[in-house]
Amino acid sequence: MALRVYNTLTRRKEVFEPLHPGEVRMYVCGPNLYGPTHVGHAMSYLVFDVIRRYLEYRGFRVSHVQNFTDIEDRIIETAREQGTTIEALAARYIERFLREMDALGVRRATVYPRATEAIPTIIEIVQTLVARGLAYASDGDVFFRVSAFPAYGRLSGRSLDEMQAGARIDVDPRKEHPMDFVLWKAAKPGEPAWDSPWGPGRPGWHIECSAMSTAHLGPQLDIHGGGQDVIFPHHENEIAQSEGYTGTSPFVRYWVHNGLLRLTEGEEKMTRHLGNIITIREALDRYHPDTIRVFVLSSHYRSPTTWSEDALAAAARGAERLRTAVETAEELLTASAASPAAAGAPPASAQRGPGPGLGGEDLSDAAASARATFEAAMDDDFNTPGALAALFELASAINRATDAIARGREAPGPERRAALRRSAAVLRELGDVLGLRLASSVTPVQVAGLHDLARELSRERPDLFDPARLEAIPAPAADQAAGAGAAHAEALIRYIAEGRMQARRARDWATGDRIRARLQGLGILVEDTPTGFKWRVR
RNA sequence: GGCGACGUAGCCAAGUGGCAAGGCAGGGGUCUGCAAAACCCCCAUUCGGCGGUUCGAAUCCGCCCGUCGCCUCCA
Known part of the structure; x- marks a missing residue:
């Protein structure tokens, strides 16, 4: 069965076919480095980590690029407040971010480009856009001319007219059109700045992603990911900038956006400027990484989710159930391998295999059927709740088998041992595709x-x-x-x-x-x- | 105000036309010095409400109620 992925651009599930067979170019919007990251970020990065792991499981070679936005208004502001530089601030949060991702078991991206390292590319893109009439300079700022890009609004599903009707922003009089957005900002006194054809300044809010994705992955990406809150304007603007610059369409073959996390039912999403956050560090202090993963993967990635103690507690018990099943089976195999009874011929009763009610009769099929269910679920737009259900069913089958052996107090026959070993290995393997460690860890x-x-x-x-x-x-x-x-x-x-x-x-x-x-x-x-x-x- | 998504058992949550996955919690039993884990059994005639289409709908259509997201920095 083919992998199908929901594409935000078309609002449909589409068969996944990367531009180059066997190779996936994936770009995931990284954090703005003005402060600590919270469990909402963790959710997004866990989702894309699992997507990457599954693509690799499916045999694709994945180039995974994740940017760090290390120059932006809020960073400048925060650095000033703390009496430090943007470089020092960014360095501190990058280190912390990577440590936290490691703790969560998020595999490292292939490259982590930084906005401040991409300034020459950014300037080149802006120059090209100006030369093509897609952008214009005004007082040292450069704006993108949305009216010159007919597809503007397609990703977020609205027309320029609709956007203007609902606009709640004060229109900058220097803009030709209210929805024009800034590509390059003239520096104010005391702000970090780079020389450019328009005078000293710094990049706008969206251009860095166009520059870094193009530089590292070329003009076309297979997957571009992020939270649903960055669909507009961030990703909408990226399409306009990137396609305007490269002349290649589509910029992204599959736009993938995860639903947002909120702290309490009926409340708004978790976001730093509202202050209603739980940091990743706080979560890791309280929960095993597997618990956080099971919680996140228990609901579909596109659904909005609520962080709740009850749900986390349930996830903790679920993760424990999977871990216990594997560990118990592995211990049993190790123990019986060491005993003479297992080495020699097992009792006739064990050779015949388990009778009714002893469990394990379906164990040899359990691993294969769990894998099939797991793949079918993941192939259907990364349905991780379905994939988890497959793991739970496999865990049950394993438990039935170990239970039968323990109750029978007899050495299992070679076939049952092999089936048990295979089942435990498959549970570990599929668990790993979801990034689950299935091992205890002590704080x-x-x-x-x-x-x-x-x-x-x-x-x-x-x-x-x-x-x-x-x-x-x-x-x-x-x-x-x-x-x-x-x-x-x-x-x-x-x-x-x-x-x-x-x-x-x-x-x-x-x-x-x-x-x-x-x-x-x-x-x-x-x-x-x-x-x-x-x-x-x- | 405009655009969009969602509403499934006590809780979390799959399922998008053919008799409601899975997990947590709960009840009963087996095992245990007691526990724990594990195993066995039970736990939604029903999918926000009201209509409609259909042989048949949680799944399609309409209206209503509720919640969230985007329209502004945001994973």
């Missing part, structure tokens, strides 16, 4: 809590918790990146959980339950199994 706050708890226990119950062993646990190197402390956390948890097991073996349930409650207070769940214990992060 620095939790590690600190674990440390305190371990110390406390070794002081109170040295009989169960050997202080010498605690001292022997190596602290993680200070310069290690986030996530590298995982081994350290693991060691602390094992230390605590093993002491707890000792108490339980002595049938000291009270101590065992108390420690379990303390760990749960840290967000770490310890479960007792016939063979020992398991832990995971909630």
